[in-house]
C-alpha cells in the first residue's frame with residue numbers, strides 16, 4: 001500500500017472485543033460443566049446500558065452455545081486457537097505468527113459465529129456515541145487526517161467525504177474466514193469501491209489459494225511503498241493509439257518484498273497502473289511537457305535543449321506523492337529524463353522528445 005491510515009481510535013473499538021470476551025467466558029463455563037452467564041449480566045458494567053436491549057446480539061450468542069457444546073475436544077481447541085489468532089491483529093499480518101481460520105470447523109459453529117459477527121458488524125452503523133454512529137466517527141476521524149483523500153491500496157480513486165453515501169467498509173481479512181475479527185475496526189478499513197468490489201473481494205491476504213502463507217501490510221502501520229518506474233525501457237512497450245509506450249517495469253520500494261507481493265497479487269496494482277494510467281497518460285503527459293516548453297522557450301534550436309528542461313518542469317509541477325497521481329507522473333517524466341541523459345538509446349530519446357516540441361505542439 002502507498003500509505004498507512006493515520007489514526008486508530010482504540011477507545012471506540014470495544015464491540016468486537018466485548019463479544020469475544022463473552023464467548024471466551026461462556027466457552028469456559030461450558031467446559032467446566034456450567035451454564036454461560038446470561039445476557040446482559042455477561043457484559044461489563046459500563047457497556048450493559050448500551051447493549052442490554054440489543055436482542056439480536058443476545059439471541060445470536062445464545063445460538064452459539066449449543067454449537068460450541070457439540071464440538072469434540074480437538075475442534076474446541078481449534079476454535080479457541082482461531083479466536084486467539086484472529087483477535088491478535090496486527091501480529092498475524094506478518095510471520096512467524098500463524099493464523100487459524102474458521103474454515104473446516106463443523107457447519108453449526110461456523111454458521112453461529114458468522115451470524116453473530118456479521119450482525120455485530122451491522123451494529124456499528126446503529127450504535128451511537130453522542131448522536132453519531134461509531135462507524136461514521138471512525139471513518140471521519142480517518143478521512144479528516146488524510147492529506148490526500150485517496151485510496152492507499154491503489155492511489156487512483158478518491159474517498160467520498162463523510163456524509164456522502166458510504167463506501168463499503170472493507171473487511172481487510174475476510175469475515176468468511178476470519179469471523180472473529182468481523183466487527184473489529186483494526187480489521188475494517190476504508191477502501192475505494194474498485195479495490196474492494198472488483199479486485200480484493202473475498203481474497204485471503206494471509207494465504208494463497210494453494211494454501212501457502214503470505215504476509216501483508218497492516219493498514220494502520222504499513223509497511224508502505226513508493227513506486228519506481230526507473231527499470232522501464234522507453235521504446236520497447238506496446239503500441240497505444242499509434243504511439244509506442246515504454247515497456248513498463250514497476251517496482252515497489254521501501255519495504256519487504258513479501259508484503260508488496262501480496263499487495264499486488266490481491267489488488268492487481270501493477271496491472272491497473274499500466275492499463276488504466278501509464279499506457280493512457282504517457283503521451284498526454286509528454287505533450288503537456290512539450291506545451292510547457294514551447295510556452296516558455298519557443299521552439300528549440302538544439303535537440304539537447306529540450307530534455308534539460310525536464311527537471312525544472314517536474315519540480316515546477318509541485319506535485320507531491322499522491323496528488324494527481326504524481327507518484328506515477330513524476331516517475332514517467334524522470335524515466336524520460338534518465339533515458340535522454342544516458343544509455344544506448346539516449347540520442348534517440350532526445351530526438352523523440354524534441355519532436356514533440358517541434359511538431360507536436362501547435
Ligand SMILES: [Zn+2]
Pocket residue numbers: 151152153154155156157191192193194195196
Ligand atoms: Zn483503491
